[in-house]
Amino acid sequence: MPELKERFTNYIHELQDQICAAVEKSDGKARFREDNWERDGGGGGRTRVISGGKVFEKGGVNCSVVHGELPELIRSRFGVDQGWFFAAGISLVLHPENPMVPTVHANYRMFELYDEEGGDRRDAWFGGGADLTPYYLFDEDAAHFHQVHKNACDAISPALFPDFKKECDAYFHNAHRGEARGVGGIFYDYKRDETGDGSGLEKWFSLAKSCGDAFTSSYIPIVEKRKELSYTDEQRYWQEIRRGRYVEFNLVHDRGTLFGLKTNGRVESILMSLPPRVRWDYASEPKAGTDEERLVQVLSEPRSWAK
Secondary structure (H helix, E strand, O other), X not given: OOOHHHHHHHHHHHHHHHHHHHHHHHHOOOOOEEEEXXXXXXXXXXXEEEEOOOOEEEEEEEEEEEEEEOOHHHHHHHOOOOOEEEEEEEEEEEEEOOOOOOEEEEEEEEEEEEOOOOOOEEEEEEEEEEXXXXXXXXXXXXXXXXXXXXXXXXXXXXXXXXXHHHHHHHHOEEOOOOEEOOOEEEEEEEEOOOOOOOHHHHHHHHHHHHHHHHHHHHHHHHHHHHOOOOOOHXXXXXXXXXXXXXXXXXXXXXXXXXXXXXXXXXXXXXXXXXXXXXXXXXOOOOOOOOHHHHHHHHHOOOOOOOO
């Protein structure tokens, strides 16, 4: 059987193809542009970006498979004097133009650590998740997104989703604003082999596949339901204000962004998650009793959505 990292790499490339095909079909106009790139120090990736579509104003579905010597900042974080790494993952963000359609993010990744170049694996773990960021909240959309991911987690173990949902609420939180980035989903990290015989890593690989395969069924039905809804200039303006909060999280709190920039990753691929049109109005607050105020109230206190 091929090594785990080879199987995971093959999986994320297949998943990238599947998701891009589903997004293009839903958009009906735009197609992904593909850039293949190499990283100084080892490895590279396949970036795919869509823009100017009928539905999607900007989005990306990226795969990266990189390796090399750990940068000093990352060595300090892991508490090692030296080391080499392998990291592979798929990361996506889709920003629709219609504010009735939510932004979505997902990421599934694995990491291996070695004492020396070409040496035996010293440590390994999986991480990932998916979350939804609406601008106008439809409760049934949030419930659908959470339920599909709960089902995907339950296929591996019913014990997983409750913890992953809590981790997502805690992680995708703009502490400086006192509010969540969106309505959450699932998030997990540093899932290692608890068994000592490798079967634990196989479990987490199966989880990544289960959740990755569930992405299109969690999100595309929402897009199809909302993409033809009408909206006003004022609602579009609100979307751009909320996008500012999205940018704040990605640049202030997101660990993946930090890791990519500190390991000499491709900047264009790392920052493709940022929306194209954003506002930061001074002291902007929604009017009382509006749909905009309701969204902010929901984001200030996590709630359960799945059955």
